[in-house]
Amino acid sequence: MPENASTMPARRPASRRMLDSIYRAAADLIVEKGFEATTLAEVGSAVGLAKSGVYHHIKSKQDLLYDIMRHGMARLEQDVIEPARAVADPADRLRLLAERYAEFILGAEDGSGLGPRVTTLVHESRGLSPARKREIERARWRYYRFVRGAMQELADQGRFAEVNPTVAAMSFFGAMVWLAQWYRPGGELSRRQVIDSMVEMTAGLLIRRKPRPAKGKSRNG
Amino acid sequence: MPENASTMPARRPASRRMLDSIYRAAADLIVEKGFEATTLAEVGSAVGLAKSGVYHHIKSKQDLLYDIMRHGMARLEQDVIEPARAVADPADRLRLLAERYAEFILGAEDGSGLGPRVTTLVHESRGLSPARKREIERARWRYYRFVRGAMQELADQGRFAEVNPTVAAMSFFGAMVWLAQWYRPGGELSRRQVIDSMVEMTAGLLIRRKPRPAKGKSRNG
DNA sequence: GCCAAAACCGACCCGCGGGTCGGTTTTCAG
């Protein structure tokens, strides 16, 4: 039942530009003070709107949180998981995963993107309706299994360190997420240094040389 | 201005037993739903008290959070840091640290103690007054420096893996804290298995053999 | 058994924050 086209000229779903600003500001505030402690009035004043003005763009506070999370998850999927999926060799895949994920978490150099914020946010899944919470959690779970899968592959090929792949995968995750907690731009370690260190740790400590460095694909002696 | 002793006989600071129950219940709830989202009425009903009954034992909601955190930090200090301080060899110290910390986080087998809860809690330092927040943060910082110190010692002795000690220390932290997030008793991995894996990872991946297995302390020659 | 202190409760106060509403300003296609 869409209205007559003549009376509804190319309706935009509420100015995209402002919506993005709201997402950003809200993500920042929520990360800093927590979801419950964040006021919609605060979000508004952060983007130069009154509380009621904010409601012109969002449906409810709950929905705001949910949308931010989905947005973050989508970005994660597209910037990290998707590229890694294309890599056949599990070692290379893991390396790429580590680099992309660290980059995602630390955000772009110009501070754009909502990387670090969203990362912490994703663990605020409380405050969501059970159904939505389950949805977010399932996406997270998929990601975890993907990482663990790469490690398992390595282990099956005898190219993985002597550690339980599940524990290793979760530790990888923990170390990454923790990044957003402690890294502050302008510290003694540069963004690039941190990212490289994370990749080195992941690759250097967990991955072993191939048992058979046979370069070609022919395996028969 | 303490009142006359005859009118104030040995006042106990409000029954210790009940206070502990309140701490436990509150910690559970706060971890599950967040500080702001947790009601004092809920805390009360979790321990069989009315809201006003809870206020007989605590001074305010803020103080409750603060006290729980201090309690947790004290336990951490006494169960993890203190024992490790006594170990001279940095490799052994790191191993002990890993084991004790993992045990602390996963809690006692009987589910007593407020280990896992408090761990997550400590990162809820928002919701605290700035001064208190700073205090908690400083304690956390001390702990981090202690861990990093052990790694630095190893590095100085050429016994550390080829990774930046700061990044390694933070990753250690992250992996540990993350434990509380994903480990669920009754899963495919037992508590003991997880703890052992964490210790193996820490020790096996980060620590290298001594360059000189010379047993004595003589270094010349 | 007495009595004071401790433990506890129900009812209440009140400010804050999510959400709504009626109206005003801004924007922009025709």
Added chain:
DNA sequence: CTGAAAACCGACCCGCGGGTCGGTTTTGGC
């Protein structure tokens, strides 16, 4: 220029939750 939709605001509603208070029950020392 015009008119209609979009963007925005101030004022308001209302339930919820932190905190208080006056009073009742329970506890334990003597």
